[in-house]
Amino acid sequence: MSAQCNLCPVRCGAERDAAPGRCGEKNEMRMVKYGLHPYEEPCISFRKGSGTVFFSGCALKCVFCQNFDLSRSRSGEEVSPQRLAGIFRELEEMGAENINLVTASHFLPKLLQTFSLYRPKIPVVYNTHAYEDVRALRALDPYIDIWLPDLKYFSPRVSERYTGRVDYFAFASRAVEFMAQRRPTFQEGKMLSGCIVRHLVLPLNSGDSVQIVKWFAALHSPAYLSVMGQYIPCGEIANFPELQRKITPREYRRVVDCALAEGIENLFVQELSSAEKDFIPDFSPSSRNLF
Numbered sequence: 001m002s003a004q005c006n007l008c009p010v011r012c013g014a015e016r017d018a019a020p021g022r023c024g025e026k027n028e029m030r031m032v033k034y035g036l037h038p039y040e041e042p043c044i045s046f047r048k049g050s051g052t053v054f055f056s057g058c059a060l061k062c063v064f065c066q067n068f069d070l071s072r073s074r075s076g077e078e079v080s081p082q083r084l085a086g087i088f089r090e091l092e093e094m095g096a097e098n099i100n101l102v103t104a105s106h107f108l109p110k111l112l113q114t115f116s117l118y119r120p121k122i123p124v125v126y127n128t129h130a131y132e133d134v135r136a137l138r139a140l141d142p143y144i145d146i147w148l149p150d151l152k153y154f155s156p157r158v159s160e161r162y163t164g165r166v167d168y169f170a171f172a173s174r175a176v177e178f179m180a181q182r183r184p185t186f187q188e189g190k191m192l193s194g195c196i197v198r199h200l201v202l203p204l205n206s207g208d209s210v211q212i213v214k215w216f217a218a219l220h221s222p223a224y225l226s227v228m229g230q231y232i233p234c235g236e237i238a239n240f241p242e243l244q245r246k247i248t249p250r251e252y253r254r255v256v257d258c259a260l261a262e263g264i265e266n267l268f269v270q271e272l273s274s275a276e277k278d279f280i281p282d283f284s285p286s287s288r289n290l291f
């Protein structure tokens, strides 16, 4: 990595040998937890669970982050590429259906080093907020089987309100266009390769969600769309009155109805009962059970 980091669209130029950038992280990779995750989409968690690795830090920093302690770099242990390769092997031995890398883009050089040490025998999932530089995705492309971007905001006004970034959709839409080209393949209902574009519906923001769904439909890509309804009030939202409640069935239905009206057939929808804290992993370091 050059002395000044410009890995992600923030391009903050931090000298990460000495101090963290906006992502909250220095050069060394840090991980909070790993284990089998049973609550991803059924074709991802499948029978035994997704072998999920939660990294520390995040360049986007949504105020309502559902994994707030991770994204604010409040926890985590340093892991070398050798150690992460060992974790991949351990997850495989635990029976993981895949290796699921959650918010890892700010550690790109170390990830590439890890893959040069060990290529998992099971699919590798790249789970991202989609605020990515396409050049970074191209570098990762040979090692990733399933792209799992969460396309969060359409309007610059909304993304600025919740992240401070007006250019979220400008970057994320290009990143999703790249990832969504991956053709899906399955074996007995388990996804082996492809792309699932997620979208978390926020309270009082279903209009923005509808714009996302229409944009996705116009892509005419082979990707799946997953409309998520599990938002719960979390994070630093004291000054955001609209974020103090879960979404209503009517808000969720509006977005799903739009997806159906747009003719999107590759679609995942949720029961709103999944909007409970029980579905957020336990990040205490003591166990490999994520829930």
Ligand code: SF4
Binding pocket: 005, 006, 007, 008, 009, 010, 011, 012, 013, 014, 016, 020, 021, 022, 023, 024, 025, 059, 105, 106
């Ligand atoms: S990865 Fe982190 S340090 Fe690098 S540009 Fe993005 S926010 Fe800044």
